[in-house]
Amino acid sequence: MVIKKTKQPKKIKQIAVYGKGGIGKSTTTSNISAALSDMGFKVMQFGCDPKADSTNTLRDGEYIPTILELLKENGRVQAKQAIFEGYNGIYCVEAGGPSPGVGCAGRGIITAVQLLKQQNIFEELELDYVIYDVLGDVVCGGFAVPIREGIAQHVFTVTSSDFMAIYAANNLFRGIQKYSNSGGALLGGIIANSVSSGYQKAIIDDFAAKTKTKVLQYVPRSITVTQSELAGKTTVEAQPDSQQAKIYRELAKSISEHEQSTTPSPLEALELRQWAAQWSDQILAIEKGEVRSAGAQI
Numbered sequence: 563m564v565i566k567k568t569k570q571p572k573k574i575k576q577i578a579v580y581g582k583g584g585i586g587k588s589t590t591t592s593n594i595s596a597a598l599s600d601m602g603f604k605v606m607q608f609g610c611d612p613k614a615d616s617t618n619t620l621r622d623g624e625y626i627p628t629i630l631e632l633l634k635e636n637g638r639v640q641a642k643q644a645i646f647e648g649y650n651g652i653y654c655v656e657a658g659g660p661s662p663g664v665g666c667a668g669r670g671i672i673t674a675v676q677l678l679k680q681q682n683i684f685e686e687l688e689l690d691y692v693i694y695d696v697l698g699d700v701v702c703g704g705f706a707v708p709i710r711e712g713i714a715q716h717v718f719t720v721t722s723s724d725f726m727a728i729y730a731a732n733n734l735f736r737g738i739q740k741y742s743n744s745g746g747a748l749l750g751g752i753i754a755n756s757v758s759s760g761y762q763k764a765i766i767d768d769f770a771a772k773t774k775t776k777v778l779q780y781v782p783r784s785i786t787v788t789q790s791e792l793a794g795k796t797t798v799e800a801q802p803d804s805q806q807a808k809i810y811r812e813l814a815k816s817i818s819e820h821e822q823s824t825t826p827s828p829l830e831a832l833e834l835r836q837w838a839a840q841w842s843d844q845i846l847a848i849e850k851g852e853v854r855s856a857g858a859q860i
C-alpha cells in the first residue's frame with residue numbers, strides 16, 4: 563500500500579455522517595473522502611451501516627468483506643485484514659451487521675471500532691480523517707456509539723426536505739443533546755442533499771433555524787451522481803470537472819476548516835408536527851397560486 567505524505571501532521575479528526583437510510587449518506591461521504599484525499603489528507607472511510615455498501619464507489623463498485631464477516635469466518639481478525647485500499651489510497655472499512663432479524667444491528671459498529679482501537683490502527687496509519695458513515699434512523703445503543711463514546715468529535719447530518727428525513731435528523735439531534743454533557747460529539751452542521759428547488763431549500767433552512775443549527779452545503783440532485791455511481795465511482799473521481807464535483811469539493815473544504823460544533827436544539831414531537839403542518843399549508847397555498855414567495859417557489 564502506498565504511504566502518502568501527510569499534508570499537515572495533526573490530531574486525527576473523527577467525523578460521523580448520520581441520516582435516514584437512502585438519503586445519500588454513503589454517496590456524500592465517499593465524495594467527501596475522495597475530495598479530502600485529493601487535498602492531500604490521509605482518510606479512512608468507516609462504513610457503519612449493516613448494508614455494508616458505504617465504500618464501494620471508492621473501489622470501482624467492488625464490495626469488501628465486513629469486520630463481522632471476517633470475525634465469523636476466522637474467530638479473530640487482524641485489523642489490517644479488514645482494511646482495503648480505495649481511490650487515491652483511501653482506507654476503506656465496513657463494520658457490517660448481524661443477519662437480518664438477529665441481534666442488534668449496532669453491534670457491528672461496537673465490535674469494529676474496538677478492534678481498530680485496540681490495535682492502534684488510526685495512529686499507525688497516521689490518519690488525518692476517519693469518517694464514519696452511520697445509519698441514523700434509529701439512534702439505538704450501537705448506532706449511537708460514535709457520538710456517545712467520544713469517538714467522533716463532529717457529527718454532520720445528511721437530510722433532504724422530505725419530512726421523514728427531517729424527522730430522522732431531529733431524532734439524531736436528540737441523541738446528540740442527550741450525550742453532549744458527558745463528552746459526546748456535537749453537531750457540525752446539516753448537509754442538505756437533493757435540493758433542487760427554492761421551497762426545498764426554504765424548508766431545510768427553516769428547520770435549521772428552529773433547531774439552532776446551520777446548513778453547511780446545499781447539494782443538488784444530479785444525474786452526474788447517478789452516472790458516476792453506475793460506473794462504480796464517486797463523482798469526484800468520475801467527473802472531476804463537473805459542477806457537482808465542485809460542490810463536493812467545497813463541502814470537503816468546509817469540513818476541513820470546521821472547528822466549532824454545537825449542541826442542537828431538537829424540536830419536541832408536537833412542535834415538529836406543527837412545524838410540518840405549517841409547511842404543508844404553505845405549499846398548498848403556493849400550488850393554488852394564493853401565495854407567491856420568491857424563496858418558496860415550487
Ligand SMILES: Nc1ncnc2c1ncn2[C@@H]1O[C@H](COP(=O)(O)OP(=O)(O)O)[C@@H](O)[C@H]1O
Nearest residue numbers: 583584585586587588589756782783784787791
Ligand atoms: N445528490 C444526488 N443526486 C443524485 N442521486 C443521489 C444524490 N445523493 C444520493 N443519490 C442516490 O441515492 C441513492 C441512495 O444513496 P446512498 O448514498 O446509498 O444513501 P444512504 O447511504 O443514505 O443509504 C443512490 O443510488 C445515490 O446515487
Ligand SMILES: [Mg+2]
Nearest residue numbers: 587588611616
Ligand atoms: Mg449508505
